[in-house]
Amino acid sequence: MRFLYTLLMYLATPVIVLRLLTRGMRHGSYHQRWPERFGVFPAPGLSGSLWVHAVSVGEVNAAEPLIKALKRAYPQAPLVVTTVTPTGSERVRQLFGDAVFHVYLPYDLPFAVRRFLHRVRPRLAIIVETEIWPNLYFACHRRGIPLMIVNARLSERSLRGYRPARGLVRAALRCVSHVSAQSRTDAARYRMLGAPSDKVVVSGNLKFDMPVPEHAQEQGEALRVQWGPLRPVWMAASTHEGEELAVLEAHLEVLQRFPDALLLLAPRHPDRFRLVEHLVRNLGFSAGTRSGDRVPAPVHQVFVIDAMGELMPFFAASDLAFVGGSLVPIGGHNVLEPAALSRPVLVGPHTFNFDDITQTMVQQGGAQRVASSDALGAAVLQLLRDRPSLHRMGERAHAVFDSEQGAVRRVMTLIDHTLGE
Structure with a gap:
């Protein structure tokens, strides 16, 4: 199943590149930073980083209080924040500036994932909400990088969407150290998806802890x-x-x-x-x-x-x-x-x-x-x-x-x- 998934990802690569070019006509950042999507960017010289992945603006906003807590608790650890969208990237810049190292998450191609992990060298991987990328999860597991899904949510629609690849998703979720769910319903759905019961806890929604801007x-x-x-x-x-x-x-x-x-x-x-x-x-x-x-x-x-x-x-x-x-x-x-x-x-x-x-x-x-x-x-x-x-x-x-x-x-x-x- 994983071989077929990876083969499909490689076959889709030309379509992915075409999509980057098309989106680049509307967003210059897609043109300027497309190598990051394949794990190509100057190595920042990090070691033992704490890596947080937040897809777009909503996830970045949800992760804000957690990232600030990580900075307070581990001031010596470099912080890496990845996003998928330019708007998420811009929000990271607005909130944290140069206090974190930001790149786009690479596509779930084995060579791109290897390059990314080699450059940021994370000590811990934290995925915000729902992003299940099998090759990324397996790569973290092989390298001994603990991976957590926090603020985890899973709608009934998303649960149904994962069914055709249930075996692959179940195997990927076995690579996860903890699933910290927003609610009991989300926790139950993650267990149905294949996450081991002893790794799933309910921690609540990070967005309730978001700071209200001072003024x-x-x-x-x-x-x-x-x-x-x-x-x-x-x-x-x-x-x-x-x-x-x-x-x-x-x-x-x-x-x-x-x-x-x-x-x-x-x-x-x-x-x-x-x-x-x-x-x-x-x-x-x-x-x-x-x-x-x-x-x-x-x-x-x-x-x-x-x-x-x-x-x-x-x-x-x-x-x-x-x-x-x-x-x-x-x-x-x-x-x-x-x-x-x-x-x-x-x-x-x-x-x-x-x-x-x-x-x-x-x-x-x-x-x-x-x-x-x-x-x-x-x-x-x-x-x-x-x-x-x-x-x-x-x-x-x-x-x-x-x-x-x-x-x-x-x-x-x-x-x-x-x-x-």
């Missing part, structure tokens, strides 16, 4: 002063194709009741920023953008946040937040960022990537689920009309965020134990 609240209050502190403001964050139109239609409903209302619209992917801006303007909204206007003006009805890593002050400046990826079957995104700032959360029906967190938020009264795109405007209006309920919902969202903290401490205990063996 986020103050920055949010400053923004509100500029556009009017009594102005109704709601935010649609991490939206995907098929959601922006629904959000804008909901905002039309809001404007009928609150003509001075403001929508803060943050598309998930940078390559859609301009497209979303054009959509907003073509529909006749008075619009501003983060890149062009910096902050919303009183005349703006919609403000497109066309920037990465800047959502927290805007969450703080909002009355409530809709979290995208949930009106379309993407699986939802992180509801904890607005909750950390005591903001009520609205989500659509598709939240399978964050089932337990979202369900807890809904059950505790900090989040509300809308059944469809058509129901979004009414839900936003209901909260904006009922300020006492809006504030209670925000307080309950923050209470959930507070009550679930401690995952970093539990994961660090596992890491200390693993490194001490």
Whole structure:
């Protein structure tokens, strides 16, 4: 099975290179750094590094408190952080600068994996959330590098997706020292996938331990002063194709009741920023953008946040937040960022990537689920009309965020134990 998998990876290499070239037409970093995808980069002269892999922006944000804990606990150990996407790479740069060594994770080709491990020489490998690459896992096991999956989550859809390669995945998971799952449901699914039961523990979600930016609240209050502190403001964050139109239609409903209302619209992917801006303007909204206007003006009805890593002050400046990826079957995104700032959360029906967190938020009264795109405007209006309920919902969202903290401490205990063996 592993031989067939590796053969397929080699056969797919020309397609992979073509994909790099195609994406490079939109993102220059794909052209500039494509050798990293094959393990080719100047050796940084590291030894005994602690390596953390986080696929993209969401995983990097989740890993932030853990990486900072590693820096405090092991100040002499070099830290390596890998990502897959340019947006993840940019987020690493924003958060850590030169304090960590960053490269892209190589494709799961044996020669690329060998080159990568030879150059970074990790003492410990930490995979954030769900990235099961058999050749990488086997290579770590052969070299005696402990490998942990932390903040591990596995949706029902992903579990079904792994079924055709269940034997190979099971063998790869036997190379893992610990699977630190977000929830009991995720732990059970990892066991079903083939992870040994004695290696699977529940540590909670690292995102509950994410630091709220020091001045986020103050920055949010400053923004509100500029556009009017009594102005109704709601935010649609991490939206995907098929959601922006629904959000804008909901905002039309809001404007009928609150003509001075403001929508803060943050598309998930940078390559859609301009497209979303054009959509907003073509529909006749008075619009501003983060890149062009910096902050919303009183005349703006919609403000497109066309920037990465800047959502927290805007969450703080909002009355409530809709979290995208949930009106379309993407699986939802992180509801904890607005909750950390005591903001009520609205989500659509598709939240399978964050089932337990979202369900807890809904059950505790900090989040509300809308059944469809058509129901979004009414839900936003209901909260904006009922300020006492809006504030209670925000307080309950923050209470959930507070009550679930401690995952970093539990994961660090596992890491200390693993490194001490």
